[in-house]
Amino acid sequence: MVVLATKLYVEGEARERALNSLRSLVDNAVGDLDVDYEVGVRHDDFPSVTVEGEDAVVARNVLREEWGEVVPDLEPGETYVGTLESWDEEGFTLDAGEPVRIPADELGLGPGSPAQIRERFGLVQHLPLRFVRGGEDEPARLADEERDRLYEWSRGNGRLNVNSATRAEVRATLNRAGHARDYVTVERLGLLEQSVICTEDTDPPGLIASVGEYLPAELRAVVP
Structure with missing residues (x-):
């Protein structure tokens, strides 16, 4: 079983x-691999994928590479993926199956x-x-x-980062709101976290003002 390092925290029809x-x-x-798999969701909202079959080892590695993995024991010095749960004046708290505290001095993202910092980099x-x-x-x-x-986000075209919505839902909302020509693509950051890469002439804060009423989500702009 692989526990994916992304969360499924919406409810009702949105969850399904x-x-x-x-x-x-x-x-x-x-x-395309020789496996059978079953997708579930743990009590802490992390999805799990149970994989069986001749190519099970390969399949698990593919899933780990694409999503990151929540593991029972975190080893010092190793790199893992956690979801941004909260923040305060002292730092960030990530959820990696257990709370992981990152002090402000260890963020490494400037003053x-x-x-x-969360606002500047559009961290939903x-x-x-x-x-x-x-x-x-x-x-x-x-x-x-990371x-x-x-930092690469802050150097390119502007972005609009969104949570609580799938990639397809974000794309459909942008197109329905008349912004099909205002973005290059929607990059998947997690299952329910997306990054709308704007065209050179699009103002990300203006895009928030236009589509915010259609997306019951947190939206954060990244302005180069």
Whole structure:
């Protein structure tokens, strides 16, 4: 079994749509392999995929590579994926199957409080983030590759980051609201966390104002 490092936290019909979306994504990833699989959701909202068959080892590795994995024991110095659960003046708290505290000094994303950093980089709640587990005398920190990814967001075209919606739902909302020509693509960050990559002439905060009423979600702009 592989526990995917992304969360399914919506309820009702939205939950069923998200679960169907996840089943499709898992099928796209491992459907051509000689395996049988079953998708479930743990009590803490992390999805689990039980895989059996001749290619089970390969399939599990594919899923780990694509989503990251929640494991029972976090080893010091190793890189894992956790979801952004909360933030305060002292740092971020990620959920990696257990709470992981990243002090403000270990974010490595420039000046400002954790709340200001979250705003600047458009970090929506539940966003999967890679981190390095600390040791006995060392705190956890954001992984170098995660810092590089977030800085890259601030250098390219603007972005609109969204949670609580699948990629298909975000694309449909943008198109329905008349913004089909205002974005390049919708990048999947997690099952329910997406990043709308804007065209060069699109103003991300303006896009929030236009589509916010259609998406019952948290929206954060990244402005280069």
